[in-house]
Amino acid sequence: MSWVVGVIGYVTILAIVYYGVLFFKVKRERSRAGYRIFLLLAGLFLVSGSDYIIALFQGDTEATFWQRTVYFVLILLSLSMALYFRRKEDQSQAGEMTMV
Numbered sequence: 001m002s003w004v005v006g007v008i009g010y011v012t013i014l015a016i017v018y019y020g021v022l023f024f025k026v027k028r029e030r031s032r033a034g035y036r037i038f039l040l041l042a043g044l045f046l047v048s049g050s051d052y053i054i055a056l057f058q059g060d061t062e063a064t065f066w067q068r069t070v071y072f073v074l075i076l077l078s079l080s081m082a083l084y085f086r087r088k089e090d091q092s093q094a095g096e097m098t099m100v
Contacts, residue, residue, distance in 0.1 A: 005047055012044045031092060034085035042078035045071060 016037055023033040049071030 005050075008047055009044060012040050012047075016040050016044075031085045031089035035082050035089060038078045038082035038085065042075050042082065045074045045078060049075075 019033040019037045019040070022029050023037060026033070049067075
């Protein structure tokens with residue numbers, strides 16, 4: 001099962017690199033690429049820290065409090081940045097629709 005998580009991680013990293021290139025090269029796609037980058041990062045943090053997060057709900061002592069906290073903070077930061085870029089994309093699309 002761990003090899004499946006590894007494959008998912010590698011595919012996610014490749015997708016992040018692809019959208020990173022789009023973010024810096026194509027100005028029109030910047031908000032959409034930023035949204036996808038941070039959404040993929042949140043998923044990557046969720047998959048890589050899943051053992052620590054599961055241990056939190058089971059009451060295990062597999063992970064320390066700080067390890068769990070760091071993963072939660074990284075996931076929340078990634079999701080909030082994804083939301084920021086999503087709102088930016090929605091605003092740009094609304095601006096394009098009203099400029100007739």
